Amino acid sequence: MTGGQGGGHVAIVGGGLAGITAALALQDAGLRATVYEARPRLGGATHSFQRDGRVVDNGQHIFLKCCTAYQGLLRRLDAADKVRVQDRFDVRVLTPGGRAGRLRRAKAPGPLHLMPALARYALLSPGDRLRAVRASLALDRLDPDDPELDRHSIGGWLADHGQRPQARNALWDLFVTAALNVRLDDAALGPAAFVCQTALLGRSDAADVGVPTVPLGELHGTIAAAKIEAGGGGVRLGAKVTAIEDGPKLLVNGEPVSADAVVVAVPHRAASSLVPADACPGRADWAGLGSSPIVNVHVVYDRPVLDEPFVAAIGSPVQWVFDRTAISGTSSGQFRGERGVASPQETGQYLAVSVSAADRWIDTPTAELREVYLAELERLFPAARRARVTDFFVTRERHATFRQSPGSGALRPASATRLPWLFLAGAWTDTGWPDTMEGAVRSGLNAARLVRRHLNGTAPNTATGVSSR
Incomplete structure (x- = not known):
């Protein structure tokens, strides 16, 4: 399943969202990309399976309207019609005791669009609502890129800014935990501030929720594979890469495969043992990202x-x-x-x-x-x-x-490595976004851009191709 485009062959290790995105972006630039995925499907952490006649996604994945790169991927896949996005951010919040609240944005510019929702949020007292507004305005003034914020938790910051337990549970934890996959006291302040600023306090429609209307296995799997192959690229499933060597070349299912550039788009746990030590001398530190x-x-x-x-x-x-x-x-x-x-x-x-x-x-x-x-x-x-x-x-x-706790930001590597032909992708790399579908897509775009720059600055080895084995 190899393609026929010229201009250089790029081997992409990993068929998750990062690898899929990199392959499509490279093909748009006239490069030939082959995705090597060890599993029998594309999609990475977003996949589906069959159970008693139903198609089941391994987990519910959503995106927000501010996730522009992911929506760009959907357009590349000709699949923008296979998702549904809210007309307006609107979430009902239930409690076991029967009380309920509702957060629905107003038609006003950000951050004013959420002020009426907070003012009417029944699960907070009037005093907590006012304190939440004040904390939101203070949070909006932080610089998420400030390394100092990576040393602190959003939970501690909220406590210092008057957020009592009910406000933490009914408001902040509701969104930060879902976005960062860690509780408030374990979540780094920098990415939490980024999420709140980008999704809740920025453009008025930024937090409108989008959900797929087809199974993830179709959206990120079969549709993506067909698009890559239709564009002249290759998809090799059940293709386990066990080594990456200078040349560059890969060892795929025990057989050598040559390429002009390599993108490693696998989780950090796998990448740390696969990437050559001279490419990333600090690769052992990636274990500190945890999960x-x-x-x-x-x-x-x-x-x-x-x-x-x-x-x-x-x-x-x-x-x-x-x-x-x-x-x-x-x-x-x-x-x-x-x-x-x-x-x-x-x-x-x-x-x-x-x-x-x-x-x-x-x-x-x-x-x-x-x-x-x-x-x-x-x-x-x-x-x-x-x-x-x-x-x-x-x-x-x-x-x-990965566990997006204080100190994790400093461990996320850039896409470029010390080997000019080797690049990293994955939501765990330094994308500026949390570990989300949007972060994964952005990492693939970053890697593709750097590959293009590398191959444009060197003469591609057109004699090398994709191994037929």
């Missing part, structure tokens, strides 16, 4: 229990809940029960509960998670108390993101 887990709890009910696309929750192990009924391919309501028997008469609903910073739950047995989360969903959704659960399962991403 933070996400758990997704999947529940299928025999009837609808939620009448909104998604909601948030506070004061509960439940954080965000998404209606996955239509996207799973069973929008007709025909679900297979726990014994695998289809029930055409049932009109059910499939919900996914996304739990970020899930250290507490990552090793918890499924039976215990079932007991905890079904009870919590009944507390949040009265209709669930009358519903029958026809399926329950859990997906776990132990290394969903």
Whole structure:
């Protein structure tokens, strides 16, 4: 599955969003790119699988309207019509006790667009609302690129700026934990300030939420592979790269493959052992980035229990809940029960509960998670108390993101390395964004830009090609 474009061959190690983006950007520039992915699919941390006739995403992934690079990738894939974006940021926030709040932006320029929402937010007292406005304005004055901010947590900063426990739980934790995949007291101040400034305090429509309307395996997998190959590039699945050597060349499934440039677009844990030591002498430090887990709890009910696309929750192990009924391919309501028997008469609903910073739950047995989360969903959704659960399962991403804690910013490497033909990509590299889909796409664009600069400044070795093995 190799392409026929000239101008140099670029080997991309890793078929996640960073690798996909780099391949497409390089092809746009007339370069020939081949993606080598060890797994039998593209998509990296965003993928799908089949379960009893349903298509299941490994986790719920969203983007915001401020994620311009990711939306650019969708356009490159001719898939902009396969997502749905809110007309206006609007989130209902539930509590187990029955109280609820709503955060809905006004049609006003930022940051004024969220002031009416805060003023009416029922889950905060009037005093906490005022203090939240003051903290927001102070946060907006910080410079996220200031190295000093990388040494402190957003939790400590909020405490110093009058944010009491209820405001932390009902407002700040709601968004920062979901964005950075770490709790407030563990989240570095720099990236937290960036998230708040970019999504909540910047352009008025920046936080409008976008969700895929097709499975991730289709959006980031089959569609991406077809687009790369249609553009003359190559996709090799089940192709494990075990070494990168000068030449440059790769060892793929034990066979040598030559290239003119190499982009390593795998997680930092894999990159640290794959990248040559002379390319990144400090690669051992990447282990300090650590990892933070996400758990997704999947529940299928025999009837609808939620009448909104998604909601948030506070004061509960439940954080965000998404209606996955239509996207799973069973929008007709025909679900297979726990014994695998289809029930055409049932009109059910499939919900996914996304739990970020899930250290507490990552090793918890499924039976215990079932007991905890079904009870919590009944507390949040009265209709669930009358519903029958026809399926329950859990997906776990132990290394969903790196741990974006104080000190992590200094460990994120640039895309360029000391070897002129070798480049890094991945949301863990220094993109200026947190470890998100947007960060992954930006890293791929960064790497592609540097590859183009390198190959334009040297004579590509047109004699080298892609190994047929």
